[in-house]
Amino acid sequence: MVRAGSITYPFTFASGQLGRTPTWREAVGGARTVAVITSRPVAALFPEVLRAIAQAGPRHIVVEVPDGEDAKTLGVVDRCYQALAQAQFTRGDLVIALGGGTVTDLAGFVAGTWKRGARLVHAPTTLLALVDAAIGGKTGINLSSGKNLVGTFHQPERVLADDTVLPSLPARELRSGLAEVIKCGFIAEPAILDDLPDPARTVSQQSERYLRLIEMSVRAKAQLLADDVADRGPRRHLNYGHTAGQAIETASGFTLRHGEAVALGMVYAARICELLTGAGGIVCDTRDVLTRVGLPVRLEAAVSFEQMWELMQQDKKVSPGRPSFVLSPRRGTATLTTMPERTTAQAAFDDVLRPG
Numbered sequence: 001m002v003r004a005g006s007i008t009y010p011f012t013f014a015s016g017q018l019g020r021t022p023t024w025r026e027a028v029g030g031a032r033t034v035a036v037i038t039s040r041p042v043a044a045l046f047p048e049v050l051r052a053i054a055q056a057g058p059r060h061i062v063v064e065v066p067d068g069e070d071a072k073t074l075g076v077v078d079r080c081y082q083a084l085a086q087a088q089f090t091r092g093d094l095v096i097a098l099g100g101g102t103v104t105d106l107a108g109f110v111a112g113t114w115k116r117g118a119r120l121v122h123a124p125t126t127l128l129a130l131v132d133a134a135i136g137g138k139t140g141i142n143l144s145s146g147k148n149l150v151g152t153f154h155q156p157e158r159v160l161a162d163d164t165v166l167p168s169l170p171a172r173e174l175r176s177g178l179a180e181v182i183k184c185g186f187i188a189e190p191a192i193l194d195d196l197p198d199p200a201r202t203v204s205q206q207s208e209r210y211l212r213l214i215e216m217s218v219r220a221k222a223q224l225l226a227d228d229v230a231d232r233g234p235r236r237h238l239n240y241g242h243t244a245g246q247a248i249e250t251a252s253g254f255t256l257r258h259g260e261a262v263a264l265g266m267v268y269a270a271r272i273c274e275l276l277t278g279a280g281g282i283v284c285d286t287r288d289v290l291t292r293v294g295l296p297v298r299l300e301a302a303v304s305f306e307q308m309w310e311l312m313q314q315d316k317k318v319s320p321g322r323p324s325f326v327l328s329p330r331r332g333t334a335t336l337t338t339m340p341e342r343t344t345a346q347a348a349f350d351d352v353l354r355p356g
């Protein structure tokens with residue numbers, strides 16, 4: 001179960017459940033219409049899931065949205081609203097998000113704002129969505145001025161976790177998800193960092209290990225948000241590596257995957273921590289861990305300090321004088337500090353991120 005303040009909902013883990021009609025019969029409850037928001041590649045990968053949803057009973061529509069970050073725009077939100085309007089979709093009807101974190105962020109926002117809040121079930125299909133995006137109710141739409149600048153908190157009624165989605169993931173997507181898993185290792189559960197998968201082996205060859213990692217990451221995230229859904233205190237620890245990471249992700253024009261950018265953001269935060277505390281070895285440890293699974297530890301995209309700094313100021317956590325930058329001085333712990341001064345921020349960028 002995930003507790004998000006006063007709301008509690010199940011995170012059910014069962015191999016193959018997404019392709020079974022009874023799963024969906026139970027999830028649909030009394031809805032008369034179901035709207036599946038998904039992307040074309042995901043729909044093509046999982047026809048048996050769409051079939052199982054169709055067989056669950058109510059009328060259903062499939063709203064296909066662009067793949068990846070292109071889904072998280074106000075234009076796509078509007079297209080989803082039009083589809084819901086045409087289907088005379090009510091608050092008691094159900095939005096199903098079938099896809100990765102971009103789909104859960106978009107569908108969560110659409111459900112949360114449709115008639116001030118429709119029902120929502122997440123069916124995550126990437127590792128990243130399974131361990132992170134499908135849990136906790138954050139939704140996000142990008143603007144040209146920054147990532148996730150528009151959003152609501154809207155909790156799903158349930159998260160249907162199914163590890164049979166993982167084997168088809170390209171290695172790069174798997175690594176991107178592992179960045180969020182590693183993040184949980186640095187901020188909350190150090191055992192994660194001693195149990196990382198071997199990138200040379202497939203998911204199926206180390207499935208027990210993946211199950212442990214998913215379990216530890218979900219537990220860590222659920223604990224941090226349980227009493228801070230609105231992201232004012234401990235939940236912010238989940239933003240470790242994101243202040244710089246999401247700025248870099250945006251400045252790269254989304255050529256970097258979310259997890260890759262977060263990996264670079266964690267290296268950056270590690271250096272900031274060293275500069276602020278005088279401690280040593282944090283960057284080295286961070287790079288060692290990330291390198292073990294093949295995540296980037298140096299910035300190769302053409303992103304300047306000025307671009308990153310400018311975008312960091314747009315971060316939602318930032319308000320003058322208030323703690324908004326996450327440090328992890330020791331494996332398994334996190335603290336909040338104020339945004340570093342520009343000179344410190346520039347020094348850290350030059351030390352660990354400057355390309356070339």
Ligand SMILES: NC(=O)c1ccc[n+]([C@@H]2O[C@H](COP(=O)([O-])OP(=O)(O)OC[C@H]3O[C@@H](n4cnc5c(N)ncnc54)[C@H](O)[C@@H]3O)[C@@H](O)[C@H]2O)c1
Nearest residue numbers: 041068100101102103125126128132133138165168169258
């Ligand atoms: N709301 C939150 O708490 C939260 C947390 C973390 C990340 N996010 C957001 O999530 C997004 C990143 O999510 P993502 O990494 O899942 O990216 P994504 O949704 O773009 O999916 C990545 C790619 O994988 C493909 N794909 C999906 N499932 C697949 C499968 N089973 N097999 C093969 N390919 C598959 C998709 O078609 C896509 O091309 C970012 O926008 C990030 O901001 C949100």
Ligand SMILES: O=C(O)C(=O)C[C@@H](O)[C@H](O)[C@H](O)COP(=O)(O)O
Nearest residue numbers: 132136138140148235238239242316
């Ligand atoms: O759930 C949270 O809280 C997180 O911060 C999880 C992050 O991994 C995720 O990328 C989130 O969408 C970032 O949120 P934002 O507030 O920085 O937009």
Ligand SMILES: [Zn+2]
Nearest residue numbers: 180242258262
């Ligand atoms: Zn993230």
